[in-house]
Amino acid sequence: MESNDLKVMFFLAYKNLTKSKITFMVIVAVMAMSFLSITFFASIIDGLGYEFEEGMIRGQTGHLMIEPQEDDLYISGSGDLVKDIRRIPGVVGVARRLDASAVARYETIEIGNPVLFIEPENEKDVSDYWSSIIAGEYLSERDTDELLIGANLVKSYAAEGDTQKRFDVDVGDKITLSFSNGFVKEYRIKGIYKTGSRFVDDKIIINFDQYQLIFGPTEDIASNILIALPQRGMEGSYTEKIIDLGVSEQINKWQTKMGAVNQFVGSLQITNQITGTIGLLTAFATIYIIIFINVTNKRKQIGILKAIGIKKQIIMGSYVLQSLAYGITGVIIGNIVMKLLLLLLSIHPLSMPIGQVVPILTTERLMTTSATLILASIVAGFFPSRKAADENILDAIFGG
Amino acid sequence: MKKAMIQTVHLERVYATGAVKTYALRDISIEINEGEFVAIMGKSGSGKSTLLHQLGLLDKPTKGSIIIDGNDVINISEKERTRFRLYELGYVFQSYNLIPELTALENVYITAMARNLKRDEYEKMAEEILAAVGLEDRMYHYPSELSGGQQQRVSIARALVNKPKILFADEPTANLDSASSEDVINLFRKFNEEIGQTIVMVTHEKDEGDKADRIIWVKDGLLDMEKNAGYLI
Numbered sequence A: 001m002e003s004n005d006l007k008v009m010f011f012l013a014y015k016n017l018t019k020s021k022i023t024f025m026v027i028v029a030v031m032a033m034s035f036l037s038i039t040f041f042a043s044i045i046d047g048l049g050y051e052f053e054e055g056m057i058r059g060q061t062g063h064l065m066i067e068p069q070e071d072d073l074y075i076s077g078s079g080d081l082v083k084d085i086r087r088i089p090g091v092v093g094v095a096r097r098l099d100a101s102a103v104a105r106y107e108t109i110e111i112g113n114p115v116l117f118i119e120p121e122n123e124k125d126v127s128d129y130w131s132s133i134i135a136g137e138y139l140s141e142r143d144t145d146e147l148l149i150g151a152n153l154v155k156s157y158a159a160e161g162d163t164q165k166r167f168d169v170d171v172g173d174k175i176t177l178s179f180s181n182g183f184v185k186e187y188r189i190k191g192i193y194k195t196g197s198r199f200v201d202d203k204i205i206i207n208f209d210q211y212q213l214i215f216g217p218t219e220d221i222a223s224n225i226l227i228a229l230p231q232r233g234m235e236g237s238y239t240e241k242i243i244d245l246g247v248s249e250q251i252n253k254w255q256t257k258m259g260a261v262n263q264f265v266g267s268l269q270i271t272n273q274i275t276g277t278i279g280l281l282t283a284f285a286t287i288y289i290i291i292f293i294n295v296t297n298k299r300k301q302i303g304i305l306k307a308i309g310i311k312k313q314i315i316m317g318s319y320v321l322q323s324l325a326y327g328i329t330g331v332i333i334g335n336i337v338m339k340l341l342l343l344l345l346s347i348h349p350l351s352m353p354i355g356q357v358v359p360i361l362t363t364e365r366l367m368t369t370s371a372t373l374i375l376a377s378i379v380a381g382f383f384p385s386r387k388a389a390d391e392n393i394l395d396a397i398f399g400g
Numbered sequence B: 001m002k003k004a005m006i007q008t009v010h011l012e013r014v015y016a017t018g019a020v021k022t023y024a025l026r027d028i029s030i031e032i033n034e035g036e037f038v039a040i041m042g043k044s045g046s047g048k049s050t051l052l053h054q055l056g057l058l059d060k061p062t063k064g065s066i067i068i069d070g071n072d073v074i075n076i077s078e079k080e081r082t083r084f085r086l087y088e089l090g091y092v093f094q095s096y097n098l099i100p101e102l103t104a105l106e107n108v109y110i111t112a113m114a115r116n117l118k119r120d121e122y123e124k125m126a127e128e129i130l131a132a133v134g135l136e137d138r139m140y141h142y143p144s145e146l147s148g149g150q151q152q153r154v155s156i157a158r159a160l161v162n163k164p165k166i167l168f169a170d171e172p173t174a175n176l177d178s179a180s181s182e183d184v185i186n187l188f189r190k191f192n193e194e195i196g197q198t199i200v201m202v203t204h205e206k207d208e209g210d211k212a213d214r215i216i217w218v219k220d221g222l223l224d225m226e227k228n229a230g231y232l233i
């Protein structure tokens, strides 16, 4: 192949592309749509999985969660532990919690329910309750007779036709809590929260100090301590730093705590892999077929070019170049449209039952999809044009 | 002393379609000299096109040999045959066969471009030959914007732009009205007389054949000896 051959190749490809603009646009549109159909759905699923995990992290587990060893019920000396951990550079937030349960009563309705004891200010650093208040206000450190209630327990936030037992309450109403030790106290609803996660929105939340009032003096105990890190993926190194403090309790990563949820997200990802692969194969086939038909339609042209003495390699090369142009343009347009969609959806996230889902397009998926589609177009340009270029000249021209 | 440009020896082309064998050419031995304008005539189906396809290296005979300007063009590689078509032969089809995506000028210069010439060289060559066929004002038109006669003149220009040793034309006027047909034949005469272009043209019009230096009559894949007798030079 000489440089002049390349010149003729580019010339023929350029003329074919620019003279058949409709063909060009149709093929590029198919390419771009294939790209979008693969990446868009996948990115929503990935975003869904991410949001699901984030909901757990920002409601249940933090990035790291310190829990008592198997035999113990509580972590003791938790106040000092919180202070020590907070001193580790980079730690975003540390908050301790206590769990109990109580029977909650409003008018004639009684519901047995988990009660979460929190330190309102510390809690802000590790969870999203504070930003999820949809009516009333978040707890302050000094609130003694106030509680927060999850939207799942409140009738006015139930879906239509929902038959689950709920309280017909609003902010300011008073709910009576009866604890297992017989302690009974009335609390005023200060705020109603809704994080969007079914697992989180069914708790009653009161101040950490209330635990001592209800159950008597303790040795500064906590059921668990949540730790927020700058971002995911740093769990391992921070676990070591916490162990270095001499902590003998269990230090669990959010991934470990997720259990079933993790499995759910895992199977979501597998589903995504499968549909993604099928999508790629379908796109590959579609692109192959349209380019194949296009090249097959150029059979006569290929015959004429051979008849006037143009080398086979030049002819094939010009078709591969054309296909490459379809592929690259389609992928670029697909990328641009996808970027715009992602931008739009990051400004206006999709509201889903689990929360606000922002699609996530991983670089890996972007690269595989782009590469596969471009590869498909090269293959689709190569084989049919080779077939046509290998054909008998007269058959190609006269359609033998 | 005239130099032989084309020689064929016992040329045979058999088409085998399943069990059926069609002898398009049975045994053709001819000689055409440099600078000759030869017409090939005969009834439809007699093998004229098949003969021209063999001479133009668009097809390969099942038997026999073809020598063009001293070169055996049968027992050479496909690559060399392609090169031969580009540099030494020009072919004009009945149905023009221009590339629809290229302008008249581009259709003509594509073959010159393929010869590794510089842009201004091949453009100049194409412009000159298009002017010679009377299309200087149609150079930037696409085939779809040209009449049949104009398209055929573009295809003649394309066939001649590389100054081939031989110009082949297979019923070049069959799709044209009589005025355009006359233009084409007159162009052939002109190139033959002015630059000594060797031309081999298939035609079924007796008056076109008569404009050639010689007619080779073909019948059932063989030379028609009876008719050729009268035309032998």
Ligand SMILES: Nc1ncnc2c1ncn2[C@@H]1O[C@H](COP(=O)(O)OP(=O)(O)O)[C@@H](O)[C@H]1O
Binding pocket: A400, B015, B016, B017, B022, B023, B024, B042, B043, B044, B045, B046, B047, B048, B049, B050, B051
């Ligand atoms: N590709 C082919 N396959 C089978 N038979 C063919 C093919 N091409 C030509 N023929 C046959 O060969 C004979 C000569 O055809 P052709 O050279 O086209 O004749 P002409 O050009 O004189 O009309 C005819 O009988 C024709 O049917």
Ligand SMILES: [Mg+2]
Binding pocket: B048, B049, B050
């Ligand atoms: Mg014919």
